[in-house]
Amino acid sequence: MNSTGMAGSFNRTGPSASASVWFATSGFIAILGFLLLPYIGLGGDGQNFYYMGISAATTWAVIAGAQRVRRSRRLPWLVLAAGQFSYTLGDVAYYVAHAIFDSDAFPSVADLFYLLQYPLVGAALVLLVRRRTPSWDMATLLDAAILALGLGLLWWVYLIGPLATDYDASESLASILVSIAYPVMDLIVLATAIRLAVGAGSRSTAFRLLMASLLAMLAADMLYGLQTANDTYQDGGAPDVLWLTEYVLLGAAALHPSMRTLDQRAKVALPNVTGGRVLLLTFAALLPMVLLYARYITQENAGAPIVLLCGVSLFALVITRMWMVLGIQQRLAIVDDLTGLNARGVLLSHLDLEVERGHRYRQEVGFLLIDVDQFKLIEQIHGQPGGHEVLAELAQRLVRLSGNAAILGRMGANMFGAVLPGYSGGNLRGAAIRVREVIETEKFAVGDQEEVRVTVSIGLAGLHEDGVSSGDLLDHAEKALRRAKTAGRNRVYASTGPVEPRW
Template structure:
């Protein structure tokens, strides 16, 4: 049975979903008010105060969320709060310079605080990536490089390149450097955000809100850069609305309860080779050709060498990634990447071999199938990383219990198998009962909780009692496993019925 008390004591200080929802609702209402102020004669200063108020409220929300997680795991959220605070100070400095000193100087003190936000946010994202990634993950790193290189090329061609070539001699070196620093910093944050997005770890609500916040920030910065280059930017326009959306989404992410697991380390960097990811990588690889054609049609050849270099690099990276996918698939056909046990095909091959030996030499071969009870509920409560922790820990316990006596493998999402040459009858029953008892008795550590109770249901079959071949053994063991589940879970069944009486 999966205990309803498995979650342990409730953390009263944990952020609640209602706090996140209220902050998001009030924040977006404030954005609507920001847009309506000019129509009631309160534009200008009214919008500025609204803007700075939302920014300051976001800083408070992120700090409040950070205080509700373990001190050792606060740094990434505190860095995000520091970045938001830096931007708030920049807004205040910008307002003071214009309202009290009528100064349009560029660069100014405000730019110092605006630019400081980017390394703080970038450092927070790097820290999240390091904590979520279980090991050196070249596959997702390549994915991130491919996507970042494709989008970075667009950044260079349409933002950084025109800035580099568009300055005249009358502008100071400081204004040139600061103007270029904004899109360059954006590009660094973009690359780090992509690495976080494609890497391992749970896709919780807080994760999605954080990624949406970063997307809004980058979209606002890009739109601001384009409007500034064309002298069409106005206060209170689309970039300001997008920046306000960034603030509200960041605050909602910090106040959502799932933020406590956002930096939880995944048990394995599962290779995501879904159709969506392949499509994204393909589109990124095609971008240089699209941009080259667009520049050719408009007779704008500036930046063509950069675009060509990006195209060649992307082609080489995509080919490398496809070779890696092939290698990963070949490895997964032998070893399960999460548990380190034999993959299903390898285990069945071992079973065929042991059954053949058993038939020739007239010795027993037993098989144990065990399934984690209510595994979907475990994932609902603790997320996919929590489910991975349970499966990996269970695999380690099976190795410890069975030693060299069994050939272990993973048969499905939460199903394991043990082939035991020489085991049958009472020996097989005793081994299965011991596994069930140890799993039930020794609590599992999942995330922040050390006392999660997990149980397994077990089905047994032996060669000379239940079949003449490996396929028949598997069928009988699966039937016994279904009977154990139907009887109430946390039980051991053979084809003849329950192995141990439980009330």
């Protein structure tokens, strides 16, 4: 009865969660507009003070958010707060120089604080990457390098290159170096942000807000660089609005409840070779050719060697990545990376072998399908890393429980299989009941030692009793598992019905 109640609650979670996300997103957009509209309407000192106030408030918000996690996990957020505070000091120095001393000197003290923000933000992102990544992840590093090199080429062609070559002879060396330093620092932050974006770890609301904040910062910096190069930048324009948007998004990321899981280490760096990622990598690899053609038709040959070198490098990286994908797919066909158990195909091969042996020597063979109940709800509450922890711990418990009696494998996202040679009838049913009871009895530690109750539904089938082939066993076990789920979860079912009474 309790399981049925949980099932009903879970069925209502989907629409409710979607509605909550919709209202939360709408509300955040409204708040963002509420904060930005006064800035656009103000002018002069009022606009400057409002801008500095939002910047300072963001620093406070990030520090306040950092206090909500354990002391050992505060460092990335405190470094982000230091970067934001440095930018606030830059705004104050910029205002004092222009409004009080009427100075347009460049570079100035403000530039020192502005530039200091970038290594601090980059350091915070590196800390988050290291904490979220379970091991050396060469595949993701290659993906990040391909995307960063492709997008970095745009920075070089349209920002860094022109600043390094097209400068006025009257400009001082310091002004030239500082002008180049801004897009170079942007490029470093961009590369680090891409590595964080494509790496392992939960995609929580706080993660998305942080990435949106970085995107707003980079877009503002690029627009500012282009406007400055064309001498069209004015205070209060689009770059300033984008920087304010960055501040609000960063503060929201730090204050959102899901920020507690943002630096949570993923259980395994699963290879992500989705269609979207392949499309992004293809786009990045084609950028040099597109830029070469664009410069050809505009008869601008400057920078062509750099573009060509970048294209060759991208081609080599993409080929390396494809070879790595091939190796990953071959490895995953044998062993499941997350649990260390046999992959589905390998387990089914073992089932074929044991069934054939059972016929030859007139032995029994049992087969169990074990499915984690309410797994989507677990991921909704604890994020993808939390779900990975549950699956990895469940696999370890199954190994300890079965010893050498069973051949284990992962059959699906949250489903495991067990081939039990010599098991049938009462022995097979007793083994299934024992698995269910052990999983239910001991809670699972997730995240900061938070304990979660996990249950499983089990469908079983035996050779001769339920069929004469491995396909028959798999089919009967799947049907029994579906019946166990329909009956309320946390149950063991055979083809003939429930194995144990449940109230």
